[in-house]
Amino acid sequence: MATDVMPPSQTLLPVSQPSETSDLFPDSRSQLFRSKIQKKAQTKIDLLKFLGQGRKKLTSIETQRIISVLDETIKRIELASLFCYAADNLDRFKVVLGSELTCAIREHQRLQNNMQNLLSRLEEGGNFHREEDKEGSRINIEEQGHSLSMLKQGIISCVKNTLRHFQANPTACNTLRAELFARDPAIELLLQNLSELRAFLFERLLTTPLEENEKIHYLQEMNQRDKKNREIIAILEGELAAAIQDRDTKISNKNEIIRQLKSHLHQLEKFSGENIRRTKQEAEKQQKADYRASESRCFKLQLELQLLRTQLNTEITEHREVELALRKRKYKVETEIENWIQKYDLDMGEKQEELEQIETVYAEEKIELKDLREKLELLEQEYRQVKEERELAQKKKEEEERELAIKNRAAALIQALWKGYLVRKVLRLRKKGKKKGRKGKGKGKGQGKGQGKRQGKKGKK
Structure with missing residues (x-):
């Protein structure tokens, strides 16, 4: 029975991000590297549309049956994983399940308890008979293994019978499936893996062989690009390592220079005390010599001062005469x-x-100018209003023209799509008519041959 199957959620491939080591490159190289990575990421995002599904539903009956079988398997596992929970809470689910389902679940619980007891006996027997008679223990283990296989067959048939009862009772099925919290984590993991398998299988069934080949070709191209990118990254990492090594050598050289300067500074501090003492002695000697020289210089300056005073008195008399002449002038x-x-x-x-x-x-x-300015302001206001009205009218006209162009384009597009739809519909009807005609001719020929054979047999009799 064909059923509509919805597609799984599409997953995007990871987009490569720029490496953090690009910050260590020079500006021009890092910008080039980042631009290349951004372009590649953009092309990868654009090409993801190529890998996306072109269809949303399965077209062939075989693929729909495969997916429906897998969906039915998942539903049955969901139900079977909750049988133990239903058996532990039969008082709660008795009304919903009914008598047949209640008996089936009790039988399932009984068989499961028997299997657990048998497995525990097998483990205890294996530990107990290690040091005793090996032949007797082997026979006992074979008997218990046979009973274990019988129990397995009984559990399998019981589960199938219980699932048939649940299929006949949708209310009980929905009620039990609603108890999601009671399911075992291992079963949840199994259901999750089955859902992923269903999504993968759905995607594979959606794609045609041609699309699969195109995907493989595209993935091969991506692998080649990835290989080239890795080679480029290796080259750039080598350049980065060389740059880091060069930087480390420069830093070590500078550290050596700093160490030498520190040692030189220590030597300077060591010898500075002696130099200061020597300079103090030399300064004291120089001070004594300067003091003696200053005394002789002071005596000479006093003699020069007396001569300058006599010259001052003579110049004062001369300047008084000059002052009198200047006052008259x-x-x-x-x-x-x-x-x-x-x-x-x-x-x-x-x-x-x-x-x-x-x-x-x-x-x-000025009064006339003020009047003229007022008139000019009025004229400017009128000019602005007229200009704004013209601009608004122009904008409105352009907007109307733009809307008209958009409407014309939309109408042309709708007409083209409608004509294409009509042409495709006519072609489909013609194909269907041809197929029906061929089938009718084949049936007529077969009936004619059958009637001829029957008549021949009657004639022989």
Whole structure:
């Protein structure tokens, strides 16, 4: 029976990220490396669409049957994993399960308890008979193994019978499957693995052989690219190691220089005390010599001071005469300046009158200018309003033209899609008609041959 099967959740491949070691490269090389990695990552994301499923449902009946069988197996394992929980809580599920399911679950619990007891006896018997008669223990183990195989067959048939009863009672099936917390973690892991197997099988059944070959070819190309990228990474890592080694050598050289400077500084500190003592002695000697030289120099300066005082007195008398002559000259210059000031005042009075006249004219022109500016502001406001109205009208016109173009394009696209749909529909109908015609011809020929044979047999009789 064909059933609609939904696809599994699609998983994306991991996108390669730039390596952290690219920060140690120079700027130009690191930028180039990052840009290459980003381009490769973008191409990988774009090509994931190529690996994605083109269809969402299985088309052939065989594939649908395979998936339905696997789904039914998962459902039965989910139910069978909860038989022990239902057996431990029969009082709770008795009404929902009914008498037949209750008896089947009790039988399953009994067989399971018998198997556990038998397995425990086998373990105890194996430990107990290690030091006793090996022949008797071997016979006992064979008998217990035979009974164990019989119990296994009984449990298998009991589980099948119980599952048939659950299939006839959907309410009990749904009620028991709702108890998810009571399932064993190992069973959960098994169901998870089966779900992953179902998703993988669904994906494999969706893909055609041509698509599978294209995927394999694409994966081979990706492997080759990955190999090339690894080679490039190895080369870049070698360059990085060389750069790090060069940096380490430079650091070691600088550390050696620092060590030498520290030792030299220690030697300087060691010998600085002796140098300071020597310089103090030399400074004291130099101070005594300078003191004696300064005394002789002071005596000479006193003699020079007496000579300079006599020269000062003579120059003072000369300067007094020169000062008197300069005062007379100053008086003449001041009188001339007063005359010039009077003349300047007369000229400035005339200029002031002219300036007042000009200011009156300027005030009148300023008033006219203010009126003109107010008129200009009104005109500018009107101009802005007109300009804004024109811009709004232009934008509205452009928007209408853009909407009209979009509508025309959408209408053309819809018409093209509708025409394509009609053409495909007509082609399908023609193909179906041809197939029906061929089948009808084949049936007619077969019936004619059968009737001819029957008539021949009757004639012989």
